[in-house]
Amino acid sequence: MKTVLITGCSSGYGLETARRFHAEGWNVIATMRTPSDAASAPAERFRVLALDVTRPDGIADALDACGPIDVLVNNAGIGLFGAFEATPMATVRDVFETNTFGTMAVTQAVLPRFRARRSGTIVNVTSSAVLAPMPLVAAYTASKTAIEGFTASLAHELAHFGVTVKLVQPGYAPTTRFTSNGQTRMQGLIPEAYAPFAQAVFASLAQIGAVTVAADVADAVWRAANDATGQLRFPAGPDAVALAQASR
Template sequence: MTTTRPVALVTGASSGIGEAASLALAAAGFEVVGTSRDTANVTPRPGVTFVDLDVASDTSVASAVQQVIDRFGRIDVLVNNAGIGSAGAAEETSVAQAQSVFDINVFGVIRMTNAVLPHMRARGGGRVINISSIVGFVPQPYMAVYAASKHAVEGYSESVDHEVREHGVRVLLVEPAWTSTAFEANSVQTDRPLQVYARQRHIFEEYMAGAVRDGDDPAVVARQIVAAATDSKPKLRYAAGARTGRVHTMRRIVPSRMFDQQLRKLNRLPA
């Protein structure tokens, strides 16, 4: 089976940003393939075909991408949305736990990108849209491993974009701020908690719960994903929500010392 409609492959599409992006891309005219680690438990979505995928597995990635190509004959857009959160002081996180976060958030992006690039280059076009975060370009205390993974995605994406642009392929970033999803509940908690950080960690958990509760609707992020997928002259970065745009501007124009002080105040850290 082949299709004349553009095909979008969205990882982590069973809920949250991935679900909203899948529905928005379908409404924009795409054939959409969403992925989940266990599609047997996914509620069907109109206009979205689901396939099983574990982005931490080379074999699973290769199989899922080949399934899409075999069924539709093309992949025009890859949305690397699958990810996992991580909370706790950096010292409280073991190297093994940090590696597990990177295996999904960073190496999952790399696996998926490597799997689709040969096909996109052969077709002479395509877009890889990587879901970053506001903490992909600013620090976030008590989320050091997660922030590091999103900083890595930013550096990887911008570098690869330069490599593949001459082949008609773009690698783009969508940067959400805090979004009203199950992010907090699905975050990995520190595997070796230390009493010295307990009080500040609790303060951070309260801050994060409020930020997610009052965060942007996933549809806000989905609109930017559709823009990245369809703009005739795409931007490297798409700020999803007013907060991301403001923080980008502040990071650029506010003196470093003042930005640092404001960050500590926001996170209720000692001066």
């Protein structure tokens, strides 16, 4: 029986992915900053651990507590809408701390274990924003684009150790907590000069037809984790699939 560790499981993609792996018979270690945020989780083969990807000591403690794992899913992330001109650099750094450096830190902590066993899979969750950058998410897009390059390079670096690295690129999902979790962080980031433009952008997003749901991402992560081919990128959701095809 295989074991997967997934970061950012309090809701959305992470929680749905945890449920998918559990339904497939895997042992699941669902991590999140605040375990009390976890929705009702099955007790058998489903363990909830506290893990803040921005705290290196916490990463080490969580890995020591969970024992051997077969797959790491780096899903933890925070969103940010706003005009870059009005975004404090401290806020930009916060986004990178979780989305970029947090992913790198958890990956680096897991690698000695995978390398010693000469097996293991890492799945990094990015965004369709890397396929088609849109306005008002410049800092967020930059943080996810960095992980795209990181993952592509790491896939070459680790292949001869038997370690596989994959990317999942979710599309636009208005029903997730992407914005609701970051309302405080986003206050004041749409100055008056940008307001008409921002309203037009938000209106266009509201008109998108086929959007991504959490189950699309869970399915893509599942396929990526079990893929035996050389495929690196797995777009998730109809809009992300269309963007990936267009970019090719």
